[in-house]
Amino acid sequence: MSLLTVKHVTKSYQAGKATVNNLSFELNKDECLGIVGESGCGKSTLASCLLRIAPIDSGSIFFKNEAIEQLNERQLHPYRRNIQIVLQNPAAALNPKLKIKDSLINLYAQYSRELNHSHFSYTSRDAFVKQLLEGVELPSGVANQYPHELSGGQRQRVTIARAISIEPELIVLDDRKP
Ligand SMILES: Nc1ncnc2c1ncn2[C@@H]1O[C@H](COP(=O)(O)OP(=O)(O)OP(=O)(O)O)[C@@H](O)[C@H]1O
Ligand SMILES: [Mg+2]
Known part of the structure; x- marks a missing residue:
């Protein structure tokens, strides 16, 4: 299909x-x-x-x-979960005042009820964050850092991890210029 x-x-x-x-x-x-x-x-x-x-x-x-x-606003809600974007400018996608772990959890928390399973039910929030970071090959220490402390490429990987966290069916990667 x-x-x-x-x-x-x-x-x-x-x-x-x-x-x-x-x-x-x-x-x-x-x-x-x-x-x-x-x-x-x-x-x-x-x-x-x-x-x-x-x-x-x-x-x-x-x-x-x-x-x-x-689609109307109500019908757009599941669509917006199923298609995620990783922006060309990853700095714009991350709240500068939040630690990476909080940015990572934010989006997941918004949709956790709709996902078939809850990562929080069998693991801790920190373990879930660690798993997401491992998925994009970032060290777990990144969880406690702020966006400005990361390189552009690391920030972009955080936004990829964030997009993956809610299991979308399609991810649009708007690549960053070198
Ligand atoms: N919101 C907007 N309002 C007016 N013009 C816009 C807007 N967004 C993009 N454009 C214009 O549309 C054209 C295409 O821009 P776009 O950002 O889609 O290019 P791109 O292919 O992503 O380029 P890059 O490789 O530099 O990211 C440009 O001329 C740009 O100025
Ligand atoms: Mg572009």
């Missing part, structure tokens, strides 16, 4: 100049798709459209055969 179908999607910020122009592709479960292009060609714009952060001008985006532009 198709996980994501993008059909003839067009999005422009300026009249007469399309950033995303009549784009179509399909992505199935367990597949990876890389989208490459020069700076400013519309990769992050596409990511915003997929997450319904930016409305599209025309075309359709289907997630598991459901047109996302037609």
Whole structure:
């Protein structure tokens, strides 16, 4: 079954100049798709459209055969869990006042009731954080640090761990420039 179908999607910020122009592709479960292009060609714009952060001008985006532009706020809730984004600028995704362990738990806590199992039921909160950090090959000491104490790449791995924590069906990775 198709996980994501993008059909003839067009999005422009300026009249007469399309950033995303009549784009179509399909992505199935367990597949990876890389989208490459020069700076400013519309990769992050596409990511915003997929997450319904930016409305599209025309075309359709289907997630598991459901047109996302037609979802209301209530229907968007499970969609927003199932499709996660790792932002190009990871600093923007982490609250500078929170320790990494608290940022990691935040998103999970928001959706824990909807997940089939609770990590907290068989392990401690700290063990769960440690497991998430191990998954992205970060040392457990990172848990007690603040975002500004990490490198850009480490911060990005924290945001990947955070996205994975709620078991989304699709992750959009908007890569950071070297
Ligand atoms: N919110 C916005 N309002 C107006 N214009 C925007 C907005 N977001 C992006 N743009 C414009 O749309 C174009 C595509 O930007 P986008 O961020 O999608 O590029 P990108 O492919 O992600 O580039 P990079 O590789 O540098 O991240 C650029 O010309 C940009 O100025
Ligand atoms: Mg970008």
